[in-house]
Amino acid sequence: MIENIFENELKERGIFRDLAVLSPHYIPQELPHREEEANGISRIIAPILRNEKPNNIFIYGKTGTGKSCVVKYVIRKLEDIVKDPSKNPNKSEVVVVYMNCRMGYGSKYQVLVKLLEDPSFQKDYYKNTPLKDRHDNKVSGLNPTELYERLKKVIESNSINLIVILDEIDMIKDNDDIIYILTRINDEITSGHVSIIGISNRYTFKENLDQRSKSTLCEEERVFKPYNASQLKTILHQRVKLGFQPRSISDSHVALIAAYAAQTNGDARYALKLLQKAGEIAQSSKRKRVKIEDVKEAKIKVEEDIVGELITTLPEHQQIVLYSIAEIASKGSHYKRLSDMPTDVLFSGEIYESYERICKNINKNPRSMRWFREYLNDLEMLGLITHSPSGKGVRGNTTLIRLGNPPEDVKKIVSASLGLS
């Protein structure tokens, strides 16, 4: 059986030509509709070729607006130039370290360790660095001050122009500290420098910084707007050309995918997911072309995947709360309600009762009502429920809750995830 699967994979070239092209991490040769942004960022970091310190940059935009992609794209071009001696007459030592702060670089300590352990940073630079214990490149275990001193020394003795890219910078717990630490290096060394490119999809992040870090990080600021449908269309066409077999998907179907994605905040990543899923559906039914039904099915599947992923990664008690809401929504509420109130709108009080009951059934002790309210807020932020103040209603100052997805689906996902019967 398994052998067949592998063999078939080779035999049937199917619909795709190159799946990697459809990955959100793929950086294409051309970036449609982001030329201006790419040029702008290039202009900001260009002084690095004259060994001058570029301004720090803060980039903000919703998911799937091409922030990381543009930055990586520009960096790739920069590295090409730096490597070419004829184009880099000043022999600038440029080191770029990219890190996604969600993936385990969530504190200043981890960021420093990652910097010192990064291969591009390590390869020959220690040779000019007179550190006693230089032979072993292990840095974890050192305390932050030592890490800082070592980083400073390596940068200074090798005249490194360092660019640190902190993607999802809002995930760093002590982001004020790390910004301060990294920029302070510049005041203490005479050769080489450090600049920061911070990327975030939450604008509130900037407001939460203290004044000093804010003005440091945001020397240059760029906002990435969501793509519209026609822009998404050209992006998808580009990927189709590279990633799909010729004539396996029609223009009108690509346009439909673009339209779907434009409705969801112009998220290019979502558009690519749809495109890939539609191709997979067609391929699994052994067709050579994507049909319009495949696209429609892909939309449902991708949304299910997203919601399912969202729910199953939720903390246990948030899942139980969600289940409680689904339970009442499917069974019907027994609370008094106004005649014109839809039946799927629930009171937070009855949900808490149901939550307590379910907890008892599965032998968990319920969280307090105060924390339960925080859970409801979290679920609302994730878009799994919607809530509104009661206004003119039966029970004074309360919140009305409505489930964002069909109750039966939610119950199924939660019971599978928590192993409920």
Add this chain to the structure above:
DNA sequence: CCTCCACAGGAAGCGCAGGAGT
């Protein structure tokens, strides 16, 4: 009008795990 109900959300504090400092 006053009081009670049902709830919202801030403040303080508690226990714990894991990271930092020695």
Add this chain to the structure above:
DNA sequence: ACTCCTGCGCTTCCTGTGGAGG
């Protein structure tokens, strides 16, 4: 390897808000 510290999830307590009902 050790203690100390800090952040996190959570509870407890409290004040505030608006409708219901006497």
